[in-house]
Amino acid sequence: MPNSDTVAVPAEPEKIHLPRTSESESLKRIRHTFSHVMAMAVQKLFPKAQVTIGPWIDYGFYYDFDHPEPFTEKDLKAIKKEMIKIINRKLPVIREEVSRKEAKQRINALQEPYKLEILEDLTPPITLYHLGDEWWDLCAGPHVETTKDLNPKAFDLESVAGAYWRGDANKSQLQRIYGTAWETPEQLQEYKRRREEAKRRDHRKLGKELGLFVFADEVGPGLPLWTPKGTVLRTTLEDYLKQEQLKRGYLPVVTPHIARIDLFKTSGHWQKYKEDMFPVMADDDQDRLAEQGFVMKPMNCPFHIQIYKNELRSYRELPMRLAEFGTVYRYEQSGELGGLTRVRGFTVDDAHLFVTPDQLDDEFLKVVDLILNVFRSLQLKQFKARLSFREEGSDKYIGSDEVWNKAQGAILRAVQTLGMEYFEAPGEAAFYGPKLDFIFRDALDREWQLGTVQVDYNLPERFELEYVAEDGSRQRPVMIHRAPFGSLERLIGILIEEYAGDFPLWLAPVQVRLLPVTGDQLEFVQRVAEQWRLQGIRIEVDNSGDRLGKMIRNAEKSKIPVMAVVGAKEAEAEALNIRTRASGELGAIPVSEALERMNTAIANYSNF
Numbered sequence: 001m002p003n004s005d006t007v008a009v010p011a012e013p014e015k016i017h018l019p020r021t022s023e024s025e026s027l028k029r030i031r032h033t034f035s036h037v038m039a040m041a042v043q044k045l046f047p048k049a050q051v052t053i054g055p056w057i058d059y060g061f062y063y064d065f066d067h068p069e070p071f072t073e074k075d076l077k078a079i080k081k082e083m084i085k086i087i088n089r090k091l092p093v094i095r096e097e098v099s100r101k102e103a104k105q106r107i108n109a110l111q112e113p114y115k116l117e118i119l120e121d122l123t124p125p126i127t128l129y130h131l132g133d134e135w136w137d138l139c140a141g142p143h144v145e146t147t148k149d150l151n152p153k154a155f156d157l158e159s160v161a162g163a164y165w166r167g168d169a170n171k172s173q174l175q176r177i178y179g180t181a182w183e184t185p186e187q188l189q190e191y192k193r194r195r196e197e198a199k200r201r202d203h204r205k206l207g208k209e210l211g212l213f214v215f216a217d218e219v220g221p222g223l224p225l226w227t228p229k230g231t232v233l234r235t236t237l238e239d240y241l242k243q244e245q246l247k248r249g250y251l252p253v254v255t256p257h258i259a260r261i262d263l264f265k266t267s268g269h270w271q272k273y274k275e276d277m278f279p280v281m282a283d284d285d286q287d288r289l290a291e292q293g294f295v296m297k298p299m300n301c302p303f304h305i306q307i308y309k310n311e312l313r314s315y316r317e318l319p320m321r322l323a324e325f326g327t328v329y330r331y332e333q334s335g336e337l338g339g340l341t342r343v344r345g346f347t348v349d350d351a352h353l354f355v356t357p358d359q360l361d362d363e364f365l366k367v368v369d370l371i372l373n374v375f376r377s378l379q380l381k382q383f384k385a386r387l388s389f390r391e392e393g394s395d396k397y398i399g400s401d402e403v404w405n406k407a408q409g410a411i412l413r414a415v416q417t418l419g420m421e422y423f424e425a426p427g428e429a430a431f432y433g434p435k436l437d438f439i440f441r442d443a444l445d446r447e448w449q450l451g452t453v454q455v456d457y458n459l460p461e462r463f464e465l466e467y468v469a470e471d472g473s474r475q476r477p478v479m480i481h482r483a484p485f486g487s488l489e490r491l492i493g494i495l496i497e498e499y500a501g502d503f504p505l506w507l508a509p510v511q512v513r514l515l516p517v518t519g520d521q522l523e524f525v526q527r528v529a530e531q532w533r534l535q536g537i538r539i540e541v542d543n544s545g546d547r548l549g550k551m552i553r554n555a556e557k558s559k560i561p562v563m564a565v566v567g568a569k570e571a572e573a574e575a576l577n578i579r580t581r582a583s584g585e586l587g588a589i590p591v592s593e594a595l596e597r598m599n600t601a602i603a604n605y606s607n608f
């Protein structure tokens with residue numbers, strides 16, 4: 001990648017680390033104790049409230065209460081105040097081990113039916129945790145030793161949401177109060193700042209403001225519609241990757257959006273994946289019942305396999321790398337849909353590599369190299385590799401132990417050869433093979449899964465793929481599935497938030513806007529725009545007739561990376577007065593020089 005260190009750099013991640021509960025034993029104790037303190041405060045203020053469960057979560061805790069009315073903002077304030085009182089009383093947190101019978105008696109005395117249900121599922125030792133001698137809860141711990149260890153300035157109550165007992169919509173409706181808790185007030189401040197920043201960067205909000213995509217009720221949930229600007233963004237990403245793939249010997253293919261169910265029965269998707277697929281389309285009801293019809297494709301792999309299989313392949317043709325931006329459809333529950341990160345139809349930058357067993361390690365490394373290149377061009381710097389392996393003894397997977405060990409071994413060798421930071425995640429594999437997933441950490445310290453590479457010995461087996469080896473024998477190829485972007489929709493959602501809408505010059509839907517100071521310069525700027533457009537630059541003219549200040553503000557609001565002001569003086573001198581989002585005012589630059597600098601910056605993925 002040329003000049004990658006001169007590219008528009010998104011904000012550096014914040015220095016204060018905000019640990020998740022899973023990362024910090026002391027925060028685990030703190031957050032869990034806070035949920036008890038909150039429950040005690042709620043029952044003190046609302047004697048009718050019954051307690052259910054109150055676990056820690058990533059950055060805090062919640063507690064579910066059975067309470068006739070939803071808690072209000074005002075209630076939260078009162079609860080918080082009561083919690084501070086409890087903390088300041090420095091109550092000891094005392095563990096007590098009791099028999100099941102004893103626990104039952106005490107719960108009955110309190111008339112807490114939910115606790116009784118919880119007790120039934122507990123295995124000994126059964127422990128109660130007391131706050132002083134006033135309040136207790138069934139809990140396995142761990143907690144801090146006294147409420148003195150909780151910092152009353154380092155927590156907050158965040159929101160109330162409806163929840164169901166045991167997550168079951170047929171059971172009682174509960175009120176869930178969410179809170180966050182930290183060791184220091186500075187951490188709490190930083191956490192709140194990031195929450196605000198996350199709201200500001202929310203891709204649903206920015207996507208609307210910048211006019212990138214829309215959703216329509218008439219079309220359906222989880223089905224984004226790409227506007228012209230969003231489409232430019234998408235195709236720029238697509239074109240970039242297609243170019244990189246051509247350089248690396250990938251072969252483009254196009255496949256349909258539906259196929260016979262049988263195809264997915266052979267691949268195993270139907271058996272393992274049916275709930276996530278859209279229902280069967282068939283000519284008549286009988287076919288539908290007999291599952292003889294067609295389905296929307298949830299994955300592209302079986303289609304590419306058919307292209308491979310269409311003729312007898314020779315070892316000379318391998319590795320064969322078939323690539324497609326393939327749109328797939330998955331039936332997500334509508335409650336889970338929000339913005340671009342969860343959708344029902346999305347486009348995968350998919351490719352399937354058919355390789356000989358000897359070529360596997362080398363091809364795998366080349367794929368990882370491509371993915372790292374993609375991340376550099378996108379200015380995504382912080383990521384680590386997750387080795388998504390099989391969970392031993394689970395029946396979620398297809399294939400023998402032998403092929404799984406071989407495939408997992410190939411992935412491990414690759415990350416070790418590259419010296420990448422990695423961690424193993426048993427149970428995260430695809431059903432047909434292990435994966436190497438790239439987990440990206442964004443400017444707000446949040447983690448997202450992006451690109452993925454998978455080694456697969458199973459589908460070649462199921463589809464009986466072959467090639468003729470050098471000695472004339474028939475051999476079975478290995479498959480690599482890979483997608484550097486993952487899904488275009490999801491990637492764009494993540495990029496919008498990472499850049500806070502300020503796309504690097506090469507990606508920006510509109511790269512330049514020309515601002516004529518009066519109508520007299522309109523003809524000149526339109527001529528410049530035409531000229532630049534012929535060079536492939538995405539340029540527009542502000543012909544609103546607004547005053548200059550307003551035109552500048554509008555261009556800033558639209559997050560256009562380069563704007564050029566043209567008054568009588570500039571038009572006369574054939575120059576543009578340029579200001580960029582990255583470097584501020586650059587002054588008057590002759591049109592031809594400006595064009596050249598523009599082209600260079602785009603080609604280098606850098607700023608003007």
Ligand SMILES: [Zn+2]
Pocket residue numbers: 032033036129139140141142143
């Ligand atoms: Zn507890």
Ligand SMILES: [Zn+2]
Pocket residue numbers: 299300301352481482
């Ligand atoms: Zn695949």
